[in-house]
Amino acid sequence: MTRKRCIHAGIAFLLCAAFLMTTSAEGSEGDKKLFFLSPSITGYFPTDSSTRSAFGSSWWGIGVSLNMEALTGGIEAAGLRFTPYFGLYHGEKHDNDAWIVPLGIQARWGLSEHGSLRSYAGVGVSAYGIKFDDRSAGVDTGWKSAFGGRFMLGMDITRWFNVEAAYYIVSDVKDYDLSGFSLQGKFKIYF
Numbered sequence: 001m002t003r004k005r006c007i008h009a010g011i012a013f014l015l016c017a018a019f020l021m022t023t024s025a026e027g028s029e030g031d032k033k034l035f036f037l038s039p040s041i042t043g044y045f046p047t048d049s050s051t052r053s054a055f056g057s058s059w060w061g062i063g064v065s066l067n068m069e070a071l072t073g074g075i076e077a078a079g080l081r082f083t084p085y086f087g088l089y090h091g092e093k094h095d096n097d098a099w100i101v102p103l104g105i106q107a108r109w110g111l112s113e114h115g116s117l118r119s120y121a122g123v124g125v126s127a128y129g130i131k132f133d134d135r136s137a138g139v140d141t142g143w144k145s146a147f148g149g150r151f152m153l154g155m156d157i158t159r160w161f162n163v164e165a166a167y168y169i170v171s172d173v174k175d176y177d178l179s180g181f182s183l184q185g186k187f188k189i190y191f
Helices: 002-023 049-055 073-077
Strands: 035-046 059-068 080-093 096-114 117-134 144-156 161-170 180-187
Touching: 035 049, 035 080, 035 161, 049 080, 049 096, 049 117, 059 096, 059 180, 096 144, 096 161, 117 161
Parallel strands: none
Antiparallel strands: 035 059, 035 180, 059 080, 080 096, 096 117, 117 144, 144 161, 161 180
């Protein structure tokens, strides 16, 4: 039942993102927009074997980042962009479930540009809200805080869409290592 709700939530998210993309400010490709949101659909893959055993090897997630070109024009001209980001990742297996909620800021810089394809790399620092319940081990954390960061590589495919791979480093909570890889597709909504 929970997986079915996750699929429905993902479909609703994609439809909302597509609607917002089509109704956002119109303009030519050369128009300079001051802000854009990047909502994302994410697959999250924990790297620790005991975490995968307890909560599953692939999790779903959603997220959003905000690009603030108007506030960082000088830095952006030097090739850096600073972006706050937020995510929500969930994994479950049998009666166990886990939640990771990252909130952080990242810096990204361009690597290469070929037409509408632009690759980039970046790093970020994060605070995490963590909650998990491993019934087989008798561990229920309630909400805990953790800290860490992320490394990422991505590519802007068009003005409206990009793909990104990242590795999240999460400090241990109750001896569980929740660090892992994410793969995400992001839409851009201009303002």
